[in-house]
Amino acid sequence: MPPKTARAIIEYFRGVTEDPHAYARSLQQKGQRVAGYMCTHVPEEVLYAAGIVPVRIITAHTPQAISRSYIHETYCSFSHDCAYQGLEHKYDYLDLVVTASSCIHMSEAFNVWVRFAGFQTKSYLIPYPHIMQTKPARGFMVESFAEFKQFIESFAGRAITDADLEAAIGVYNRNRRLLKQLWDLLKLERPPISGPDLATVTLAAQVMDKAECNRLLEQLVHKLAGKQGRAPAGVRVMATGGACDHTGVLDLIERLSYPATLVFVDSCTAARYFWFEVPEGRPDKLDAIAEGYLSRIPCPAKDVVPGTGEKERFRFVQQFIEEYRPDAVVCLYQRFCSPQPMDVVALKPILEKLGIPSTDLELDTTIPLAQFGTQLEALLEITQRMAPGG
Amino acid sequence: MDRSQIVAGIDSGHVDTKAVVMSGGKVLGYASAPTRLDPATAAGTALNGALADAGMSQSELAGIVSTGIFRDVLESPALHVTATVSEHMADARGALFSNQKARTVVDLGGNVHKIIRFDGAGNLVDVAQNDKCADGLGIFLSTAAHSLGLSEPELSELALGSTGSHAIAIQCSLSAQTDATDLVCQGIAAADVARAALGYVVERVASLCRSMPLAEEVVVAGGLAQSAALVGQLRTALGVHLSLPERPQYVGAIGAAVRGQP
């Protein structure tokens, strides 16, 4: 029975994030092939064009030390959790696992799946630029995608036509537009949906069949149109940083003893996932996909503008600040992450110049809610005192 | 009693120093003392305690063999240590002493834990030791107990009554302690917090156990093995039978003494 109310739709999405395996298996029961992907650089459209549904590998939030005897301690907990799930056969049902060159932590998680978790013959690593902004990056991606397409054609036992690719691009762009439409609601004075709920919806989108996801998103957009939510309360908070699929952290922001509203999440598990489009109607589909993926908000691991060494991502962060008007920023990153904390060092002076206080939350598999709560409340108190009349 | 057969073994560990007096394949006396900042004094105290327990004096000993992290510190004239043996060899021999079929010993120490595989004669086959992040499991448990106002045996007892499952961080003892404290702040039942604390220790040890094949039978030794709750959780985690000596904390000292016996 399809969900009827906006809340019911949101809860459906939440259910998908809480048990992505059940959802993925339900797709297979309908006769669909499912490919897991690590990191969001994988050109999902190529898989989708072959009739394979891509589902992002997200963490199980299980404190475990099994993976410590496969990859080094001081790799981020996101990578350890992904490695652990492979070792514990949680994802054995996948038909394929794919990744594109990413940070070394996630590459190691992928390596564990390939070497030790039985994915040797059902895995593919797409060579992908480590610097997105060089001129030759696009040509390299096109060649790399062409090899990937050939592999998928062989794997799927069918050719991938231009029409297939165009159709997949259309479905994925629709998904991106719908998500953007929903996030735009947070710019309103009384948004009909909360930031934490949107973050959950976006996370679910990354593990769902986009066609089904789009239908539900369209319903959600329709049901929220013209509605007004509760008045924006207290401090407007933007979260920015690395992968965060622990929705409890984002929920916490709006459940403190000081009123606060989460107005935007700039992370690869939220806005960075969908904040771009692939050009449609182009003759060279792989080139179009490369152009689209190059226009994404760069992951800090791949963000070095040649000539200046500038971080292109910061242009987007400043754009989000302008559009979503946060009063405070929470920097999220996984413990032991390499690129994110280095970006924070450079971002802080910009936030200070804009008069926006910030705090860092170092994420791990477990979330110390009381401790994080104290930290966040301190941020809110400072922000309130800085406000005119505060 | 043949005097030439009476040997003392001293295991000078990070947290505790253990001593035994042995003769003719039997342990005659046990004692331990906190190592603190003075391993030599702790060794003397433990040795005297073991001798008293055995009803003997030091002059009756044919030799004193030391092992443990501070074994080299004990090589002082005052203690009359006659030989030293590495912790791994001592553990292997001690495990064999407690169980002739043993071929692996899991040593759960105050600071370091190790898995030692050996042959029927107690010769080393392979050893795995924890890395830096997993240091200090025993010290962590003491701290966790203390922060809850408990002794370690009380913490272990409390954990046995847990009905809820809560997770704490696995990264290191510091993270685990922080998370355990956070659980208390969140109002989680003390028994559940205690079980979570033990769970961290078990998870780290189990991870190390999975880094190499365990040859059965497996003996569990060291100070932490005194916790029934911990050993029970470890058995479940590993899915193998664990042989538990009567006084697991003395396995190293026994092994040292066995090595010293002619």
Next chain:
Amino acid sequence: MYQLKVWGAFKDYQKNRYRDYLFAPGGLRVTGSTWSVLSPLKGLGEDVYILGGEPHSASAAGTLPEEGRLDLAAAESAGLGFHSCSYLKLFVGEIVRDRIAITDGTNKEGYVRPDLVWTTHLCTQHSKWYQEVSRRLGGVPMYAIDMIGGGNAEKDAKIVKYVSDQLDEGIRWLERVTGREFSDERFARAARNEIKVLVLWGNICALNMHAPAPLDERRLIALFPPAMVDRTTDECVRLYESLLAEVKQMVAANESVVPEQRFRVVYFGLAHTYGHPETSRILRDAGAEIVASIYTFGTTGNFKGFTGKTWSWQPIDPAWVDGLDLSTRRKTIEALAKIVLGWPTWQGVRSYWAIEEMAKAMVAEYKADGLLLAPTRSCETDFRNGYIAMQRIFRDSIPTAEYDTDQVDVRKMDLPGSKRKTELFVQLMEARQRRGQG
């Protein structure tokens, strides 16, 4: 004990390159990662002075460790995290403190600002490293090359093209940003030197397959930095030719800097001797000698490499370099791209199977009695990834021990653990020998 005749010349070369950067009048100053291709810089002129991040951070820490600690503290006070790369922090820390120290003991107030950054993306720390340098110095022009890497990367035409296209763009960028005219003749000469030095070092390392190995880890770690500091000069080529000649003589005469070698050890990790005098002593007392090491070999060395998926540490004939066709800019670029992609480090950093095969080959070709793994806690590259898995893979076939360490930050070195594990390592090798398997 054998004393290397070339030792002084090597030390002087490294010191003089650092002194050039600090004190040479005029010229062009460049900083960045020396894991990239250096010879394009020399197309801009002879007066190009390079301060590469890794050799500088490592050598500064080794020469003036207290300064190194202050640099780390300064970087952390400025917001860089505890877990960030220690080389990165030391380098940035110098900028924060506005001081710089080099191997001749110079400890100078006033950081010497580079004119540009020419670097690469070895790992995600690397990519941030020089962004921080550029930003803190008010915006230094920066060009980073994505080498991609991976097993057999140099045989993949699209990877060679990708890297070569970036180098091509990079040369045009260098001209624009410096206002200097690029000389293809100077470039080709520097490139041939660069390739020759890499091949020569590979030859020198391969000689350690001999028993006794002529060089130990302490010498190896000190003899490759000149190649890191600036491998594009005629002088550098002469240095390594002299070293190769001398080591060949040592082999012919069965000489070694450490004649007593009971156990031959393969070491995967960064600088072993620095910060670990205890572990070095334990190995030395047991007659255990590190005869081969991924870092000292693979950082500035080229070898036969992969045939299919089987690696060989056999050297490349230096005469091959003389025959290389560098008659056009593109040919030179492609030759350079292939050679640097062929480095063990670039092969292993992005391919788990490559680093595993390299380890297998190293153990076999150097006839190792033990494999010592020392992942660096702050390092992202192949000085950490794969080591834990390698321990699992190798432990049944050869005594293997692993301990955690760090490049320069003693706070992160597991000194007690490294001592314990090294003692254990020696015991395992001895036990194996007693069982007649060694």
